[in-house]
Amino acid sequence: MSPIHEAAGLAAMVSLWLLGITRVKSMLWGLALQGGALSMILLIHAIANNLAPEIFLGMSALLLKAVVIPLFLNWSAHRLKVDRDWGVGLAPGMAMLIGAVVLMTCYFQSARFSPLSVPSGTAGYSIAMVLIGVMIMITRRLAMGILVGFLVLDNGIFAYSVTETAGLPAVIELGVMFDLFVAVLLTGMVLFRVSRSFEHMDVSKMRELHE
Amino acid sequence: MSNVLIGVALHCLLVASLPILLACVIRKTKARMQGRPGPPFLQPALDLAKRLKKSDTVSETTSWVFRANPLVGVALTVWLALVLPWTGATPILRGSGVADLILIVYLLAAIRFFAILAALDTGSAFGGLGASREAALSVLIEPGLVIGLAAASLSSRTLDLSIGLGSPVRPTVAILSAAAFLIAALSELSRMPIDDTTTHLELTMVHEATILEYSGRRLALIEWTVMIRTAMFFGIAAVLLVNGMFGPDAATNPLIIGTGVIAAGLFLAVFEGVSVKLNWRRVPSFVAFSTALAVMSAFVAAVER
Numbered sequence: 001m002s003p004i005h006e007a008a009g010l011a012a013m014v015s016l017w018l019l020g021i022t023r024v025k026s027m028l029w030g031l032a033l034q035g036g037a038l039s040m041i042l043l044i045h046a047i048a049n050n051l052a053p054e055i056f057l058g059m060s061a062l063l064l065k066a067v068v069i070p071l072f073l074n075w076s077a078h079r080l081k082v083d084r085d086w087g088v089g090l091a092p093g094m095a096m097l098i099g100a101v102v103l104m105t106c107y108f109q110s111a112r113f114s115p116l117s118v119p120s121g122t123a124g125y126s127i128a129m130v131l132i133g134v135m136i137m138i139t140r141r142l143a144m145g146i147l148v149g150f151l152v153l154d155n156g157i158f159a160y161s162v163t164e165t166a167g168l169p170a171v172i173e174l175g176v177m178f179d180l181f182v183a184v185l186l187t188g189m190v191l192f193r194v195s196r197s198f199e200h201m202d203v204s205k206m207r208e209l210h211e
Numbered sequence: 212m213s214n215v216l217i218g219v220a221l222h223c224l225l226v227a228s229l230p231i232l233l234a235c236v237i238r239k240t241k242a243r244m245q246g247r248p249g250p251p252f253l254q255p256a257l258d259l260a261k262r263l264k265k266s267d268t269v270s271e272t273t274s275w276v277f278r279a280n281p282l283v284g285v286a287l288t289v290w291l292a293l294v295l296p297w298t299g300a301t302p303i304l305r306g307s308g309v310a311d312l313i314l315i316v317y318l319l320a321a322i323r324f325f326a327i328l329a330a331l332d333t334g335s336a337f338g339g340l341g342a343s344r345e346a347a348l349s350v351l352i353e354p355g356l357v358i359g360l361a362a363a364s365l366s367s368r369t370l371d372l373s374i375g376l377g378s379p380v381r382p383t384v385a386i387l388s389a390a391a392f393l394i395a396a397l398s399e400l401s402r403m404p405i406d407d408t409t410t411h412l413e414l415t416m417v418h419e420a421t422i423l424e425y426s427g428r429r430l431a432l433i434e435w436t437v438m439i440r441t442a443m444f445f446g447i448a449a450v451l452l453v454n455g456m457f458g459p460d461a462a463t464n465p466l467i468i469g470t471g472v473i474a475a476g477l478f479l480a481v482f483e484g485v486s487v488k489l490n491w492r493r494v495p496s497f498v499a500f501s502t503a504l505a506v507m508s509a510f511v512a513a514v515e516r
Contacts, residue, residue, distance in 0.1 A: 009514075013507065020500055093499030100506040107514070121514070 020096030035065025129156030218301030244484025267427030280329035297446025299468030341420025359505035385455020387508035394501035
């Protein structure tokens with residue numbers, strides 16, 4: 001097993017863990033760990049092939065995904081006074097169990113997702129991360145949890161692009177990452193406004209119209 | 212040969228002493244956690260001795276099942292404790308295949324089966340309630356137990372737990388399996404987030420409801436069984452964890468594993484001091500964590516081959 005494979009496996013496991021926990025703080029730790037693991041893939045790849053722009057990309061991914069975004073979300077969770085996110089519909093443990101099945105299915109069907117002639121399983125991990133990200137978005141009650149799900153989904157796409165394709169030019173990757181950061185920043189602001197005008201951010205309570 | 216004999220003798224000694232020591236440690240720490248000085252350190256052992264001397268009252272409406280249950284429990288539990296490598300010393304009949312994974316799991320299920328039958332046999336309302344809950348719990352935790360142990364034995368390539376738990380296991384598998392096993396053990400042993408062993412409130416008790424009608428000698432036997440099972444489950448989790456982190460040599464060292472068991476007891480007591488009992492409807496979700504961890508552990512073990 002190569003270090004890249006291990007790091008992708010770790011990132012997929014972390015997304016599964018994110019599916020099963022309810023404390024917002026732990027979710028942010030998990031998000032940071034996942035971002036760190038994905039940046040490590042990029043860095044290992046870049047250092048092995050001695051690509052200067054990719055090393056820079058890896059460093060900025062590490063900074064953004066593992067440090068800045070979790071810290072910012074932690075700050076806004078603190079400001080919004082969000083502590084726990086009890087899910088809707090599916091209990092966290094059950095969701096985790098289904099996520100484990102999804103992860104295994106994706107891994108053993110890696111050949112279907114991978115453009116490479118010898119698939120290593122990392123394609124399965126990335127697709128599983130995308131699917132689990134969607135599952136997190138479905139099963140969360142608070143907008144904060146949904147945002148975490150969105151970031152997991154994005155991490156899955158990122159993992160797919162760094163492990164399965166030759167990669168886009170570093171400028172475009174950087175641009176995408178910066179877009180993501182701006183999106184998170186804006187969502188943080190919007191969430192604050194939402195919680196100030198509705199006094200909660202529970203999406204299950206937002207279905208009915210109020211005066 | 213003499214090494215094996217010493218190992219077996221040490222194992223038997225630990226089977227006899229470690230569970231009671233663990234019960235004492237848990238009780239004292241729990242009392243301290245609640246801000247009480249607590250009873251003398253050896254109180255659980257003294258209680259056991261006192262109850263063994265007392266005669267017991269058996270309801271006239273019960274059949275032989277009620278009277279046999281404590282004996283079945285003690286016999287099966289002591290047998291499991293003797294053949295499983297949970298103390299770090301050499302278990303009896305090591306490598307002969309009696310500690311087969313499937314056999315062990317279903318002997319554990321047999322103990323629960325008799326406990327449920329005996330609870331129903333009393334005909335009391337609480338007995339039925341406790342039996343129904345115990346049955347639901349055992350259905351829930353079984354996949355986690357089986358898959359978690361199977362992952363470890365897949366990693367070591369033998370179904371015989373007396374060898375499998377002592378051979379090299381990949382750290383990820385060991386940690387995931389041990390975590391799954393500990394969560395399943397909390398439910399199997401009716402410990403805190405699932406069931407409060409010290410409560411006698413009808414709405415919440417699970418294990419207590421099934422043994423409500425026992426007294427004297429038979430109650431002592433049941434309590435002793437629970438002590439052995441607690442130590443055994445913690446011991447297996449400790450062996451898995453130590454094996455994954457520090458290798459098989461450390462996992463077959465009675466001193467390290469014994470310390471691990473006591474440490475697990477301390478951790479449990481502290482955890483019980485700060486946690487609250489789960490809503491009964493949240494229990495399946497909690498147990499599903501254990502199953503999910505076990506499934507992931509099996510996945511990692513299967514991928515590594």
